[in-house]
Amino acid sequence: MSDIEKPNGRLFDLDLLRAIVTVADCGSFTTAASRLHSTQSTISQKIRRLEDMAGHRLLERGNRDVLPTDAGETLLGYARRLLALHDEMAEALSGATVVLTVRIGVPDDFAAGRTTEQLAAFNRRYPQVKLEVTSGLSRDLSASYDRGELDLVLLKQRQNSREALVCWPERTCWVDSARNPCINLDPLPIVTFPPRGVYRDEMISALESVGRRWHISFTSSSLTSLQSAIADGMGIGLLPLRAVTAEHRVLPKNTVLPSVDAFEVALLHRPVADPMVKALARVLSQVLAQETAG
Template identity: 70%
Template sequence: MSVSEKSNRPLFDLDLLRAVVMVSDCGSFTTAAARLHSTQSTVSQKVRRLEEMVGHKLLERGNRDVLPTDAGQTLLGYARQMLAYNDEMLEAMSGATVAVTVRLGVPEDFAAGRTTHLLSTFNRKHPQVKLEVTSGLCRDLSASYDNGELDLILLKQRRNSREAVACWPEKLQWIDSAKNPAFDQDPVPLVTFPPRGLYRDDMIGAIERMGRRWRISFTSSSLSGLQAAVANGMGISLLPLRAVTAEHLQLTSAHGLPSIDAMEVAIIHRPTADAMVKELAAELARTLASE
């Protein structure tokens, strides 16, 4: 059968099916009409219309009640299923909320721990919200946001680089290997993000102001890669305080290194953002403020 032929086939009216089912269940047109808040003649008309549609007699009046014919029994089975599906759909749609997708971008060092806990809590509170979380370099997250690919971003940036809905100073720490320190090498080996990456220029500038020579010994766009490189003695680095582990030695002003306070953590979304985006941003802000 062609698509056009299928599209021209008649569709069953649930109102007619309900009338036949009710008469069969009640065994009486009169009782069925009362339960349907209708008249007996209207219910009879609906049954006749359905019989004309299928080309079979569906109900037979007996001595005491009304019974379905063989064709009626077949139709009743399908009719009950269709009516049940209709009721299920009504129940589902009555409590349904239009699904919302929130596209969040976070730096790698925020992609786990308290952030993951916050996101799971938010998802349980709003099961209709689909969270799409992307982690990566801040410059890439910023570009994706500007291209409309992200709704909300958590960025590490130079202070006041771009307008944010909330921001906090980013605490940075100079680190070396606890087992195989590299700071006393000449030139000083540096473990950094790629060119234009965060903290790279600050590191180089600080070493040069100390009058020390330097070399790039390891570069990676992965925070965990930088952490491991420092821990294994490949060089020193400047990373967020939260990224320091027991395998690292914290370098201080006693080593001649200055504190770096030019960075901030910022939460950014558009003024026209969805209410769920703004709520998630507020939750992130509360979590960061408590750290």
């Protein structure tokens, strides 16, 4: 079957579900249309049809990003599972050798470099295992894991806030622009993740503990955007050391800004996880031990 029937008799077409999942993953109708080899107007029409069928607004269209509503988050959870089952069935019927799909969630600053190198190496070693990697904010990855949408997840969290397989301290630092420093401005502009995003509350608490006046000058859920905003002189920010670039200046520890050492990197999977999930967790543990060493 390619559709799922609602109690009122209407059908959720997989083509519509794939459209909203792609928009949510890309955060943009334009990018989603390009990925689906379609037009922006066609994708918009599909989302409107889906919203009419669901009886709820599913996406909030902002100036920069497209974000799911609460109803949209619920629908996306089911949509991803249905699409995964559909693709798995298609692979099985086509004679593909994939026998297991492992869904992995990682924060943006781990979604490149050694992490992806080791994921690719694992895939070459076990070609029967299909890896589906999702990157994003830890709060969203945690919610997806709790809904059963991810099998293995790497999270940034406040220390000892959630039991995990293994945890490593997250080394963070205050970062300013190398070309256009902001540290002496009053009030101090800060660059940060959205509300409930990692580091945000701790940044504000640290600044207020030393009586420093501040204002939020730039907010984004994208680590890359935050890195660029800091480099271009929009404000200072708190970043993991691995995310510091040559365009940044790490503020020395003897500045008036207190150190923030409240975070850890945690790796989670369920106790009943497939042996391949556990094997991949061991691989990621080795990578993370090196990434967080210091």
